[in-house]
Amino acid sequence: MNKAEILIIDDEPQIRKLLQINLESNDYKVVQASTGKEGLILSASHPPDLILLDIGLPDKSGHEILQELREWYNKPIIILSVQDNESDIVSALDNGATDYLTKPFRTGELLARIRSAIRRSQNTENKAIIICGDIHIDLTSRMVKRNNEVIKLTSTEYNLLALFTKNEGKVLTHQYLLKEIWGYSYQTETQYLRVFVGTLRKKIEENPNNPQHIITESGVGYRFQ
Amino acid sequence: MNKAEILIIDDEPQIRKLLQINLESNDYKVVQASTGKEGLILSASHPPDLILLDIGLPDKSGHEILQELREWYNKPIIILSVQDNESDIVSALDNGATDYLTKPFRTGELLARIRSAIRRSQNTENKAIIICGDIHIDLTSRMVKRNNEVIKLTSTEYNLLALFTKNEGKVLTHQYLLKEIWGYSYQTETQYLRVFVGTLRKKIEENPNNPQHIITESGVGYRFQ
DNA sequence: TTGAATTATAAAGATTTCATAAAGATATCT
DNA sequence: AGATATCTTTATGAAATCTTTATAATTCAA
Numbered sequence: 413m414n415k416a417e418i419l420i421i422d423d424e425p426q427i428r429k430l431l432q433i434n435l436e437s438n439d440y441k442v443v444q445a446s447t448g449k450e451g452l453i454l455s456a457s458h459p460p461d462l463i464l465l466d467i468g469l470p471d472k473s474g475h476e477i478l479q480e481l482r483e484w485y486n487k488p489i490i491i492l493s494v495q496d497n498e499s500d501i502v503s504a505l506d507n508g509a510t511d512y513l514t515k516p517f518r519t520g521e522l523l524a525r526i527r528s529a530i531r532r533s534q535n536t537e538n539k540a541i542i543i544c545g546d547i548h549i550d551l552t553s554r555m556v557k558r559n560n561e562v563i564k565l566t567s568t569e570y571n572l573l574a575l576f577t578k579n580e581g582k583v584l585t586h587q588y589l590l591k592e593i594w595g596y597s598y599q600t601e602t603q604y605l606r607v608f609v610g611t612l613r614k615k616i617e618e619n620p621n622n623p624q625h626i627i628t629e630s631g632v633g634y635r636f637q
Numbered sequence: 638m639n640k641a642e643i644l645i646i647d648d649e650p651q652i653r654k655l656l657q658i659n660l661e662s663n664d665y666k667v668v669q670a671s672t673g674k675e676g677l678i679l680s681a682s683h684p685p686d687l688i689l690l691d692i693g694l695p696d697k698s699g700h701e702i703l704q705e706l707r708e709w710y711n712k713p714i715i716i717l718s719v720q721d722n723e724s725d726i727v728s729a730l731d732n733g734a735t736d737y738l739t740k741p742f743r744t745g746e747l748l749a750r751i752r753s754a755i756r757r758s759q760n761t762e763n764k765a766i767i768i769c770g771d772i773h774i775d776l777t778s779r780m781v782k783r784n785n786e787v788i789k790l791t792s793t794e795y796n797l798l799a800l801f802t803k804n805e806g807k808v809l810t811h812q813y814l815l816k817e818i819w820g821y822s823y824q825t826e827t828q829y830l831r832v833f834v835g836t837l838r839k840k841i842e843e844n845p846n847n848p849q850h851i852i853t854e855s856g857v858g859y860r861f862q
Numbered sequence: 863t864t865g866a867a868t869t870a871t872a873a874a875g876a877t878t879t880c881a882t883a884a885a886g887a888t889a890t891c892t
Numbered sequence: 893a894g895a896t897a898t899c900t901t902t903a904t905g906a907a908a909t910c911t912t913t914a915t916a917a918t919t920c921a922a
Contacts, residue, residue: 501745501746501749502745502746502748502749505749505750505752505753509753510753511736520724520726520727521726521727521730523727524726524727524728524730524731525730527730527731528730528731528733528734528735552807553806553807553808553860554807554808554854554857554860555806555808566855566856566908566909566910567854567855567856567857567909568909568910601911602868602869603869603911603912603913604910604911604912606868606869606870606871607870607871607910607911607912608910609869609870610869610870610871610872613870621870628868628869628870628918628919630867630868630869630918630919630920631867631868631869631919631920791897791898791899792898793898793899826900827879827880828880828900828901828902829899829900829901831879831880831881831882832881832882832899832900832901833899834880834881835880835881835882835883838881845881846881853879853880853881853908855878855879855880855907855908855909856878856879856908856909
């Protein structure tokens, strides 16, 4: 298996360094964020396998970050805190924190809790969720959300959107898209694409006349971002 | 829902009493064992929803009990210990403990950790009773209720509904549903599904013409929500 | 800027998929 | 066996989706 990836959200550089050294020497890949905002962005753009979240962050309190994360992130979140504050512990656990450690923590215990949390989360089946900005696609349930609202897509629309998101940033040619969705013999039916891209835009774009997600690459194809 | 049942395995009577009072006043049903052996027997004869296990037991060490329990018991086990011993914590978590608390513990934190552990375990594991909005399904007695009224379902209807509720939110394809309910060779008999979905809707939906639970995903299958 | 090529959108027409009733077949129970 | 419940099949109209056509808008290059 690949290295498990852990995102540290903590404003104290020395703590991040300490965690980084310990985690990397235990074969985890480490990503760091020094503010809650940065952590949210990093976790959304590339969801880690576990998040270590400091509760005492400067920009937003860790509790708010926790709540925002839990709206879509369902892997383990372990809370770190300097205060040994019971009500903090209680509210964090009630808000979906997986575990809680107070600083100064012993690294052995931290590593054990991380192992335990990752093991448990792997037991619960792996939900493949693709997130591109405000668009969430759950590939197991075939559910698409935009800003947490469920969007009803037809089968073809869904297939097209899934194909786009799997190739985020790439220009996909008309030929390729037609071949993948409709099949080999439809490679010249460019008008199909135009119609379906149109309906998709109406459903997922804020302003379909000025699309931010499905970009036209004239003469070539489309690009999803 | 029924009260969650918690088994305490601890040799100290005063600790058991303290836990019992706290847990019962928070609406848990409490079962007690004063030795590891007794705990193993009790948990096997009537599996609780969560186990609080003291690590320092006289007959067998808590670690051994933990290992024996984990051979078959997959609900949460929270470890209690007087020693704040790091290697104990590490080995307990590695042996499948859900969580770990050192005595003396604060009851608020304990209760929060219990809630958190039970909530997490309910997300994953197959509950005996599935609740989806106004629909209750008791998987052991095959009884289905809607707004507390018993609904009479045929065997096939029940199987279909149970399959739906076990996969709440997911789109289940025609193929999959047919294979699961009727068998491998029925994967093309889509009309069966339509008929049975129709009768199910009549029985469980408020307004069968505008179904809120069994949603059709045209061209793909159905989704239960 | 102009005109051809490309793209977008609306909407009509065609097709597929779905829901429902009901008849016929099979199984179950007394 | 006879009655009852359940399952399977068939038929039909409704709904959703897909395809096609027509036309407007946009893009791009000379």
